[in-house]
Every structure is written in structure tokens, then in C-alpha cells.
Amino acid sequence: xxxRVGVEVSIAxxxxxxxxxxxxxxxxxxxPQTHIVEHLSELVAEGHLDxxxxxxxxxxxxxxxxxxxxxxxxxxxxxxxxxGYALMSEICYIASSLRLPMVMxxxxxxxxxxxxxxxxxxxxxxxRDVGWIQLIGEYGQEVVDLIPIAFRIGExxxxxxxxxxxxxxxxxxxxxxxxxxxxxAEIQKFLPPYKPQLRLDPENPVTMGPVGMPEVYTExxxxxxxxxxxxxxxxxxxxxxxxxxxxxxxKLVETYKTEDAExxxxxxxxxxxxxxxxxxxxxxxxxxxxxxxxxVFRPFPAKELFDAIKGAKNLVILDRVTAFNGGEISAxxxxxxxxxxxxxxHHPKVGNFLVGLGGRDVTVQNFEEMVEKVAAAKDGExxxxxxxxxxx
Amino acid sequence: MAKETGIVSWKQLNLGIAITDPGNASQLxxxxxxxxRPVTDREKCTKCGQCYVYCPDMVYTKDxxxxxxxxxxxxxxxxxxxxxxxxxxxxxxxxxVD
Numbered sequence: 001x002x003x004r005v006g007v008e009v010s011i012a013x014x015x016x017x018x019x020x021x022x023x024x025x026x027x028x029x030x031x032p033q034t035h036i037v038e039h040l041s042e043l044v045a046e047g048h049l050d051x052x053x054x055x056x057x058x059x060x061x062x063x064x065x066x067x068x069x070x071x072x073x074x075x076x077x078x079x080x081x082x083x084g085y086a087l088m089s090e091i092c093y094i095a096s097s098l099r100l101p102m103v104m105x106x107x108x109x110x111x112x113x114x115x116x117x118x119x120x121x122x123x124x125x126x127x128r129d130v131g132w133i134q135l136i137g138e139y140g141q142e143v144v145d146l147i148p149i150a151f152r153i154g155e156x157x158x159x160x161x162x163x164x165x166x167x168x169x170x171x172x173x174x175x176x177x178x179x180x181x182x183x184x185a186e187i188q189k190f191l192p193p194y195k196p197q198l199r200l201d202p203e204n205p206v207t208m209g210p211v212g213m214p215e216v217y218t219e220x221x222x223x224x225x226x227x228x229x230x231x232x233x234x235x236x237x238x239x240x241x242x243x244x245x246x247x248x249x250x251k252l253v254e255t256y257k258t259e260d261a262e263x264x265x266x267x268x269x270x271x272x273x274x275x276x277x278x279x280x281x282x283x284x285x286x287x288x289x290x291x292x293x294x295x296v297f298r299p300f301p302a303k304e305l306f307d308a309i310k311g312a313k314n315l316v317i318l319d320r321v322t323a324f325n326g327g328e329i330s331a332x333x334x335x336x337x338x339x340x341x342x343x344x345x346h347h348p349k350v351g352n353f354l355v356g357l358g359g360r361d362v363t364v365q366n367f368e369e370m371v372e373k374v375a376a377a378k379d380g381e382x383x384x385x386x387x388x389x390x391x392x
Numbered sequence: 393m394a395k396e397t398g399i400v401s402w403k404q405l406n407l408g409i410a411i412t413d414p415g416n417a418s419q420l421x422x423x424x425x426x427x428x429r430p431v432t433d434r435e436k437c438t439k440c441g442q443c444y445v446y447c448p449d450m451v452y453t454k455d456x457x458x459x460x461x462x463x464x465x466x467x468x469x470x471x472x473x474x475x476x477x478x479x480x481x482x483x484x485x486x487x488x489v490d
Contacts, residue, residue: 098408160407198407207411219402220409226402 004178009140009167010035012179013105016147018049019187020103023074026054026065030084031117032169033107037079059084063091070100070162071208073199075151077102081169082109085123089130095162096131097224098208101154101194102162103147104132108269109169110358118359119169121269121320124297125332131224133163133231134298136268138254140177142295143167145248148182148191153238155194159231166297168270170359182246190245232299252301253308254293257283261290263371264312266337268294271318271355271362278367289371302340309337314374315350316367322354323385330384349374352385360389422449426469428484430462436481443473443482 007015014036017025025044027037043049052069056062062078069076080088085106095102108124110116128134135150137143143165150163167173198206212220236252243249256276258264267275272293282289292308294301309315319331330338334352341347351374356362366388374382406412432443437459444452444460451467452460462473474482 098410100408198410198412204412205414207414208408210409210411212409215399216405216409219400219405222402223405223409 002180002183004180006176007140007179007181008035008174008176009143009179010107010173011039012140012144012177012181013147013165013167013173014039014043015181016144017077017103017105018043019182019184020077020148020151020191021075021188021193022049022051022077024052024054024066024069024076025078026056026062026069026076027078027080028056028059028062028084030059030081032109032119032173033079033081033084033105035173036105036107040077059088060091063088063095066102066104067091067095067098067100070095070102071098071200073194073196073201075102075155075194076100077104079105079107081107082111082117082123085127086111089127092127092130092132092162094209096228097220099160099224099227100162101151101160103150103154104162104164105143105147106164106166107169107173108166114358116358117169119171120357120359122322124166124268125321127164128298128332131161131228132298133159133161133228133235133296134166135163135296136166136294137172138270138272138293138295139172140175140179141248142250143172144179144181145242145246145250148187149238149242149250151194152191152241153231153235156231156234156238157197159227159234160197161227161231166269172270186245190242228299232296232301235296235299250295251304252294252296253304254295255308256291256293258290258292258308258311260288261312262288263290263314263316263375264309265289265291265316265318265367265371266293266309266333267291267318268297268333269320271320274362274364275318275367278364278371281364282368282371287371300336300340302343305337306340306344306346309348310344310346313348314371315348316370316374317350317352318356318370319352319354319385320356322357328384334385349377349379349382351377351382353388354385355388362389422466422468423464426464426467426487428469428471428486429464429467430469430471430473430482431485432459432462433481433483434459436479438479438481440478442476442478446472446476448472 044053111122154163239250317334323331
């Protein structure tokens with residue numbers, strides 16, 4: 001039985017990558033992802049991990065090297081954040097379109113300007129359309145567990161897509177948490193060696209990434225869309241397999257005290273922990289409040305999410321990004337949830353709040369304020385979204 | 393049909409639309425793109441071979457009599473041969489609508 005040990009989440013994340021027998025790590029350091037990449041570099045340099053570490057000159061090159069490596073059939077890992085992700089993004093689309101499994105840890109950070117190294121979900125949100133599977137960790141153990149889970153999902157013959165593991169920069173990446181590090185033999189049992197369906201091989205030449213004429217582009221996109229849609233069932237199946245073997249069971253959508261909740265707070269990432277503390281406090285005052293959070297943002301688990309929130313009269317939906325959409329519609333997460341509600345003709349009162357931008361603290365009091373605002377608002381008063389904690 | 397035109401169901405595409413039979417570009421019927429076809433008037437043709445030299449898709453081959461013949465499977469109808477022919481022996485004719 002593994003022991004719970006206090007360790008920085010970034011270091012634990014890198015150790016988990018090491019347990020997965022990766023063949024290639026190509027990454028460029030950027031705050032707050034740096035410790036993940038540095039520790040992997042150490043593991044390789046000190047001979048603990050038999051892998052190629054490619055110290056590339058940019059994130060664009062990192063993802064390009066990862067594509068080459070995955071195309072050759074190697075198990076591949078990289079990690080980035082914020083501006084680095086922005087630079088890498090051109091190539092990220094290609095990784096998913098070429099159906100190349102790889103895993104990338106994203107230490108979520110705000111996007112400039114002004115320059116901010118601190119946490120929000122701006123990178124997670126712009127990356128929602130790159131065709132990758134997006135998993136989101138809430139606490140250290142979850143990040144560690146999601147790494148082998150991500151490899152197994154991505155490499156599944158029914159999926160074959162790259163997978164992001166998102167962890168909040170600093171508030172999760174740099175904290176020391178008690179973590180159970182799985183045994184290598186256990187991980188090897190859970191994650192069999194990667195057998196690519198198609199790979200670059202001089203004996204059997206293939207062309208990856210050819211031109212797609214108008215006659216085939218739509219079909220190529222449809223095939224890729226189906227792959228991501230179908231991955232949802234595989235993700236839950238892999239969560240279940242992991243649960244059976246390691247005793248930690250994960251779901252696409254997690255709920256906390258929602259059974260009788262009149263108001264549900266919807267959140268993603270480490271902020272959910274504060275949300276749960278706020279719920280405990282409000283429950284002690286007799287208020288029926290609960291929390292729902294997504295562990296998987298792409299593919300969007302609409303059915304599971306609806307089942308989790310349909311009982312509530314009021315929804316408090318957090319967006320950790322500035323919308324920049326003209327002010328007459330909600331921010332991205334709330335837009336997606338409203339779409340789920342619209343398709344099911346369900347109309348709770350929805351308050352969409354922009355919180356925790358660029359590392360701004362979100363407190364238990366802030367959650368209570370948001371819950372009160374939605375509960376007290378009359379129809380139409382809440383508007384598409386509002387900032388919380390902004391000085392006038 | 394599928395190999396000539398690239399028109400297949402999304403279910404039949406290779407993973408990531410990879411090409412697994414190298415050199416299959418020669419199977420793609422680029423002649424389908426043609427709006428006008430070059431036709432050679434053998435009365436005027438001097439067999440100089442300029443059409444063969446200038447054709448960007450190498451669709452001309454020399455026949456037994458020494459004339460240069462277009463392969464309409466690949467000819468995209470760009471019209472360079474007609475433009476370059478020193479004796480105006482090549483005319484671009486509108487393709488019939490099927």
C-alpha cells in the first residue's frame with residue numbers, strides 16, 4: 001500500500017509522468033508550469049526515467065516535436081501555460097486532427113496584457129476548440145491520477161486523441177499536498193505499452209497531414225468530431241477501471257451536497273474547494289446550497305451535467321475568464337450551460353460571475369455574495385454576466 | 393471512383409486522413425477540375441514539343457507519329473500549352489456539361 005507523502009503538486013505531476021514510461025518529453029519552461037518540466041528534465045538527466053528530453057526553443061517547437069514523436073509511435077508528454085499555449089496553439093489543432101495521442105499538463109494562467117503569471121482559466125477557455133480532450137484537476141491527488149488516466153484515454157483505439165490535464169497555476173501547481181504516489185508496477189498494469197494504429201515507419205510509408213481538398217475536408221472534420229464525441233463513454237470507462245484498481249473513483253461531473261439544493265454553484269478547478277467550504281458555511285445557516293463541477297470540459301458532458309443541476313432553482317455559474325463578447329451574452333462556461341438548459345427547455349435563474357481573474361482571490365464571502373445575488377434577483381435582473389470583486 | 397475523386401464517406405477515411413499507399417496522387421483525377429480542354433489541330437501542329445515542355449502537369453506524351461497527345465485524366469485545362477504553341481495549333485474548347 002502506497003503512503004501519503006507531502007509533495008509539491010508540480011513535482012508529483014512530473015513523477016506521475018515518469019511512472020507512465022514516457023518515451024519523449026519536449027517542453028519549454030513557462031511560469032507556473034516550470035517545476036513540472038524542470039523535474040522531468042532532472043528525472044531524465046539522473047537516469048531515473050529512460051526518455052528523450054528535448055529542450056526546444058519555443059512552445060511552437062515543443063508541440064511540433066511532440067507531433068513528430070507521437071507520429072513515430074512514442075509515448076509523448078509536454079506541458080505549458082498561458083502565453084506558451086497561445087504560441088503552441090497552431091500546432092495543437094494539428095495534433096488532434098492527425099489523431100495523435102499525447103498528454104499535456106496545462107498549469108492554468110491568465111493571458112497578457114497586463115502581464116500576469118497568476119491563475120485564471122483564460123488558457124483553458126481558448127483551448128476548448130483545439131479538438132483535445134480537456135480534463136481538469138481540482139487537487140493534487142487528482143492531478144497525479146489524471147496523468148496515467150489521460151494516457152490511457154488518449155491511446156484507446158476508440159479515441160486516439162491528445163489529452164490536456166489542466167491544473168490551476170500556483171493555487172494547485174505550487175502547493176504541497178499529501179499525495180499517494182502509485183507504485184510503478186500498478187501503473188504498468190493499468191497502462192499497457194502504447195501500440196499505435198498508424199505510425200511513421202520507413203518499411204511501411206504513410207503520409208500524415210496531407211492537403212484536404214473541399215471534397216474531403218468536411219468528412220475529415222466529421223470523423224474527428226465523432227472521435228471526440230465517442231470519447232465520453234471511454235473516459236468514464238477508464239475512470240471506472242482506475243477506481244477499481246486504485247480505489248479512487250472519478251466521474252465526468254462531480255457533485256457536493258446537491259441532492260436537495262435550491263442553489264447550485266457551478267465551478268471548475270481548485271476554486272471548487274473554496275466553493276465547498278462556502279457551501280458548508282451556508283448549510284450551517286440552513287441555506288440549501290450545493291456545488292457541481294466538471295472534471296471533463298471537452299467532450300462537454302451535457303447529459304451528466306443536466307442531471308446534476310436540474311433540481312436547482314438558482315444557478316451560480318463561475319467564469320474565470322473575461323468574456324470579450326460585447327456584453328450582451330454570457331461568458332463561455334455559462335453560455336455552454338445555458339445551451340444545455342435551452343435544449344432541455346429548462347429555465348432556472350442563472351447568475352454568471354467573472355471571478356478570480358489573474359490570481360485575484362475568491363473567498364467564501366464572495367461565494368455567499370453570489371448565492372445571495374441570484375436568490376434575491378427578480379427575473380431579468382441578473383444580466384448576461386457580472387464582475388465580482390471589481391473596484392468601481 | 394473513390395480513388396479518382398477522393399469522394400468517400402467519413403467512415404472510410406484513414407485515421408487522421410493519413411495516406412497509406414504512397415504515390416497515390418497519380419490516382420487523383422485532376423482532369424475533373426478542367427473547365428476548358430486543349431485540342432490540337434494536327435494540320436497546324438509542327439511537332440515542336442513546346443506544349444510538352446511548358447505543361448506544368450506533364451500530361452503530354454509523344455505518340456508513334458510524333459504528335460504530342462494530352463492525357464485528359466490529369467490535364468487541368470490551365471491553357472499554358474495553347475498560349476505557348478508557336479503556331480497556334482492548340483485551342484481551348486469549353487467542356488460539355490454532363
